Amino acid sequence: MEVIKLIDKAINAALLAGIKIREVYSLADFEVQVKDDQTPVTLADQYAHDEILKALESTHLPVLSEEGIHLSFQERKNWDFFWLVDPLDGTKEFIKRNDEFTVNIALIRNNEPVAGVIYAPVTGELYVGIQGIGAFKLFNPAENCNFQIVQLSGIKLPEKAKRNEFAVVVSRSHMNQETKEYIENLKSKHESIRLINKGSSLKICMVAEGTADVYPKIGKTMEWDTAAGHAIVKAAGKNIFLQDLKTELTYNKEDLQNPNFIVK
Template structure:
């Protein structure tokens, strides 16, 4: 995992160098924002992964998007979002992340989420658990396992339901989900967060539910899903008992619900 972690951190450094300036914002065909930070982060990660894992293909939000015919035979690949939460980056609220996941047979088996403005790192590997490392850049030895905390950090409260929702995307369906919880629990608390930090909050135990009843792309969720599942949680397709899968013909995710394993 060291090479993946270091790639995310180096990308984070590039992002922060731009974050602290008056950068320009462009818009892609789908009207989503793009900055030079997205592009530089992509290049740093791409170079590192190609050097260390030359036989594993890369699917990045800011890279060339291959057709399904070209990628359907992939048994494993890197799934990358150079900046998840570009809107949060533009707002300068700190709630954006670098996401790198290894997908194997449609399932995320390794994940790294780094929030450079917060200097928080989340790491997961199937069968080995999920961990959080705070104040990453102050760790000069680069042995992040020394101050890694095993996830979840907090135990659930059977009387209180904590729901994390997007700062930028609160749909009517999400509001209805929260209202339904109010009939089941003594108290419902809503937490706002941006980017894949919402999934990380579920993994930490700071949130019990993350309903996402609005569009996301595969690169938005792969790394975060790896962290939730390695911490003992679930990321299920809404209304089904099946997990989100990857390298679909259509890279848009279905609606989903992330929750701790003791919640359904």
């Protein structure tokens, strides 16, 4: 199945997951549990996971999801084509009810993200990127949305914007001393710096669309946190590098935790 047809399936999956997430989000109260890695999880995470699995089943590709079974490296090391999914990225933001959470679906080929879909169910922002074609943003997609609609009706990224400040986007929930030191170092290189706080993979999307210049992540993330955004930012002509600013982030590693990285 060609990449565009696969991404059509991923767009549909993200929108369906978004419906389930909004249903839980609209409740006056919902249960929050803590997983073994001490991260929070809600029914919305699991409902979105189930919806995505059903929607992607017809692609016959393996799915590695944060909320699914994490197969051993021996079982997945020979995957040349698979889906890497975070059904609800930004669960802490979901719990805080600040709307800054997303559905992340990436298509990985030979350990590199070749296409990605990110959907913010409450704000209605849909980001889609395919290597060799480009990255696009569409507001409030209809339920029959596909890549052709996104490409024709959406905004091609990055958008051209004039800014006098160097914009740095950082996590709303995970700021640490190392990140503060990185930002201080940037102040010696740029006359004026604007700091933006944002949740979930929307930070990567901001670099892709040009509303931020850089997103430094010095701290723990997992592959499903970054893969879809990586595909989108790369399709927009940018990238995610390790701290040497030369080595690109890769996927389907034995250890699914990412090293520190810079999106720019």
